[in-house]
Amino acid sequence: MKWLIGALCAAIVVWMISRQALAASTSCESLSSLRLPNATITGVQTVAAGAFTPPTAAGGGEGFKSLPAFCRVAATLKPSTDSDIKVEVWLPASGWNGKFQAVGNGGWAGTISYSAMSRAVEHGYATSSTDTGHAGASASFALGHLEKLVDYAYRSEHEMIVKAKAVITAFYGSAPTRSYWNGCSIGGRQALVEAQRFPDDFDGIIAGAAANPKTHLDAWRIWMAQAMFKDQASVIPVGKFAMIHRAVLDACDAVDGLKDGLIDDPTRCRFDPHVLECKEGDAPTCLTPAQVAAARVVMSPAKNRKTGAEIFPGFEPGTELGWARMLSGPDPYATAVDQFKYIVFGQPDWNWRTFDLERDVAAADKKGEGTLSSIDPDLSAFTRHGGKLLMYHGWSDQDIAPRASINFYKAALASTHAPSSNAEWVRLFMVPGMGHCGGGEGPNTFDMMAPLESWVERGSVPDRIVASRINAGKTERTRPLCAYPQVARYSGAGSIDAAASFVCTAP
Ligand SMILES: [Ca+2]
Numbered sequence: 001m002k003w004l005i006g007a008l009c010a011a012i013v014v015w016m017i018s019r020q021a022l023a024a025s026t027s028c029e030s031l032s033s034l035r036l037p038n039a040t041i042t043g044v045q046t047v048a049a050g051a052f053t054p055p056t057a058a059g060g061g062e063g064f065k066s067l068p069a070f071c072r073v074a075a076t077l078k079p080s081t082d083s084d085i086k087v088e089v090w091l092p093a094s095g096w097n098g099k100f101q102a103v104g105n106g107g108w109a110g111t112i113s114y115s116a117m118s119r120a121v122e123h124g125y126a127t128s129s130t131d132t133g134h135a136g137a138s139a140s141f142a143l144g145h146l147e148k149l150v151d152y153a154y155r156s157e158h159e160m161i162v163k164a165k166a167v168i169t170a171f172y173g174s175a176p177t178r179s180y181w182n183g184c185s186i187g188g189r190q191a192l193v194e195a196q197r198f199p200d201d202f203d204g205i206i207a208g209a210a211a212n213p214k215t216h217l218d219a220w221r222i223w224m225a226q227a228m229f230k231d232q233a234s235v236i237p238v239g240k241f242a243m244i245h246r247a248v249l250d251a252c253d254a255v256d257g258l259k260d261g262l263i264d265d266p267t268r269c270r271f272d273p274h275v276l277e278c279k280e281g282d283a284p285t286c287l288t289p290a291q292v293a294a295a296r297v298v299m300s301p302a303k304n305r306k307t308g309a310e311i312f313p314g315f316e317p318g319t320e321l322g323w324a325r326m327l328s329g330p331d332p333y334a335t336a337v338d339q340f341k342y343i344v345f346g347q348p349d350w351n352w353r354t355f356d357l358e359r360d361v362a363a364a365d366k367k368g369e370g371t372l373s374s375i376d377p378d379l380s381a382f383t384r385h386g387g388k389l390l391m392y393h394g395w396s397d398q399d400i401a402p403r404a405s406i407n408f409y410k411a412a413l414a415s416t417h418a419p420s421s422n423a424e425w426v427r428l429f430m431v432p433g434m435g436h437c438g439g440g441e442g443p444n445t446f447d448m449m450a451p452l453e454s455w456v457e458r459g460s461v462p463d464r465i466v467a468s469r470i471n472a473g474k475t476e477r478t479r480p481l482c483a484y485p486q487v488a489r490y491s492g493a494g495s496i497d498a499a500a501s502f503v504c505t506a507p
Contacts, residue, residue, distance in 0.1 A: 023094050025173030028071030034170050036075070036163050043074035046093065054114045067118050069093040073167050077130075077159045082147035085133040087160045088112050089167045090121050097124035100168055100176035101449070102161055102202075104187020105129075106437075107335050109152065110136045116182070123449075126176065128164035132156040139338035143346060153371035154193045161194075161201045178456060182449060184208030184437035185400065188391075192375045192408065195389055199381035204456040206448045207391045209400050209437050212408060213312075213374035215344075215364035217400060218336035220302040220312035222355050225332030227297035230353075233290040238324050243285060244295065245320035247276055252317055258490045262433040262442050263318035265487050265507060266395050271317045273299065298327065301401070304358050311361055313403035322398025322435050343367060377411035382425070383418035389426045390452045390462065392481070394434030396442065402430065409484065424461045428484040431467060443467035443479045466499045480504055 032044040052064045052072075070090050077085040101123075103116035109132035120127035133151030134141035142149040151159075161179070169175045179202050183191045188210030195205050211217055228234055236244075252269035253259050263269055273295035278286035287295060302311040315323075326333040332352055341350045344364045365373050379389065389412075393405035409428040418425050433442020444467065451462035462483065469477040477497040480488045482504035494501035 023096065024071065024091070024171055026171060028073075028091070028093070028171070031071070031073055031167065031170060034167065036166055038079050038159075039075050039077045039163055041073065041075045043072070045072050046070075047072050052114075052118070063115055064118050067121060068095070070121050071171060075163060075167075077156070077163060079155055079159050080147040080150070082145055083133055083151050083155075084148075085130055085151055085156045085159060086112065086135075087128060087130040087156075087163065088117065089126065089128045089164045090117050091126045091168065091171050092121055092124060095124055096126060096172060098174075098177040099125050100127070100165065100179040101125035102128050102157075102164065102179070102181050104157075104181065104183020104185075104190045105132055106185045106187065108137050108139045108141075108338065109186060110134055110138075110141070113187075116187075120182070125180075126164075126168045126172075128160055128167075130156045130160040138334075139342040140348070141342075143342045143348065149343065149371055154190075154197055157190050157194060158198045158201065161198070178203045178453070180449070180452065180456075181205045186211050186214075188212070188405075189214060189375070191389075195379050195382045195387060196376050199379070199385045199387060202387060203385075204388045204390065204452045206452060207389060207405075208448075209393045209397055209402075210391070210405055210408060211400055212404060213368075214372040215339065215368040216302075216312045216361065216374070217404065218339040219355075219357065219361045219364060220314075220401065221326060221336035222332045222340070222352055223302045223311075223357050224298050224314075225327060225329075225336075226352065226355055228294045228327055229329050229331070231290075233288065234294040235329060236287065236291045236294055236327070238328050240284065240287065240291075241320050241323045244273065244276065244287075245318070247271075248317045248320060251275075256487075258496060260496050263316075263395070264432040266316035266318055266432075267507070269317040271299070272296070298323065301403075302357060304361075306358060311357065313401040313407065315398070316395050316402055318433065319396045319398050319435075322396060322440070325398045325436070339364070339372070343372065375408070376415075377408055378415040379412050379426075380415075380417045383416055383422045386422050387425065388452060388455050390448055390455070391426070391428040392431060392448060393428070394431045394436060394438075394440055394442075394444070396433050396440045397436045399436035406430070406484065427462055429462075429465055429481040430484055431481055432479070432488075434467075443469040443477055445470050446481065464504050 028046045049069045050065045070092050073089040075087050101120040103113050113129040117127045117129050133156045181191050181202050188207040189212045191205045191207035248271050251271050252263050255268050256264040273292050276287045277292050282288050301314040344367045393402040434440045434444040446467040454460040465481045467481050468475050478499040480499045480502050482488050486504040487507045488502040489505045
């Protein structure tokens with residue numbers, strides 16, 4: 001008995017010492033005197049548990065009430081004379097898990113991602129976010145400011161990461177044991193950029209719905225809207241999107257082998273909107289010939305009409321309920337128009353109706369070289385560092401066509417030469433029925449961080465990740481997400497709402 005008590009006491013002492021090591025080694029306020037190259041610390045404060053209030057523009061509200069106490073550090077980084085990069089680093093006052101989780105942005109960024117930061121801190125990580133070097137969600141910042149475009153394209157993230165690691169080390173007295181990136185949309189693009197350009201920044205990277213190639217993505221968005229809004233006749237009223245969705249589901253739900261209200265494998269669904277053409281005139285239940293033509297464009301990839309080369313993949317069947325995000329008119333998605341106004345042509349009064357797919361994609365590629373054009377898929381250096389890349393994309397993404405992630409995944413596998421010590425370094429999970437970074441009709445709640453950490457820290461390669469459909473706090477359905485190209489198949493027994501009834505198998 002005595003030895004047992006002794007061992008127990010020893011264990012408690014070891015535990016207390018290890019806990020001690022994960023708390024701050026210096027006061028939060030003392031970080032204001034930290035000197036970092038090309039950086040100015042502009043604010044340092046201890047924030048009491050639940051006391052954080054974001055600047056009104058950031059939103060988020062109630063989500064911050066559950067935040068534990070943390071040390072909040074704000075800084076401005078100036079890697080170029082025209083740079084004005086705002087960053088924040090948040091450090092849990094106690095219970096730090098020893099790791100760093102940097103979080104990404106959306107659209108043209110222009111704000112610090114407070115909500116994503118709060119989720120990271122709640123889970124014990126030190127975290128950081130940047131506004132990417134400008135304020136506001138438009139691309140107007142780039143007009144006449146090439147250095148700011150470079151900051152947005154890749155430099156602000158890397159600068160933030162270097163400085164955040166220095167702040168973490170100063171605060172806790174030790175560097176993070178592991179560093180991770182977690183981002184979706186532009187944050188997914190930032191993820192791939194980091195893996196390519198700065199392969200030693202992270203041990204593990206999550207790239208959700210990556211906006212890549214950004215130039216082609218925005219060209220596709222305008223091309224699609226141009227077909228829809230070119231004249232009054234071609235406009236499909238938003239009220240018809242649900243009718244089209246119903247028809248797509250009727251045609252394709254069962255094709256994947258299970259009638260569950262989801263198109264689990266859109267690659268097997270063939271749907272021509274011509275089947276919805278009105279017998280005569282127009283009605284809410286059918287499409288006019290001009291609307292059929294517009295729908296065909298919306299459901300097709302954008303291709304170069306001369307060479308046949310794909311510029312960007314199209315929406316998948318099943319996405320129709322989300323079409324309003326980009327196709328509610330009367331103009332194309334402003335995020336896409338901004339690219340051509342402020343970056344490609346430098347003309348704030350540029351008229352999207354003059355857009356010519358082949359000519360203007362070529363112009364965008366030229367202008368975007370080294371910044372927003374396609375990301376080099378050779379991630380060999382990242383694999384030599386031992387890095388793991390976990391990608392995901394919703395099959396019903398209504399903002400970034402999901403095959404863009406499949407394209408990058410395949411290109412990366414083909415061009416990357418990984419050392420045998422890191423032969424398994426990338427996984428892609430397609431999410432049936434999920435919209436852009438969430439939403440949609442499918443199981444859309446899942447944790448990518450835990451499987452990534454198991455992979456990086458314990459060598460457990462993720463092949464199956466369970467996703468849940470939660471409605472009003474109740475889990476209605478669970479499903480496995482399977483490592484691409486595998487798909488989830490119903491085993492034939494058990495509830496179709498339980499992940500245990502499904503196996504991951506070749507398509
Ligand atoms: Ca189905």
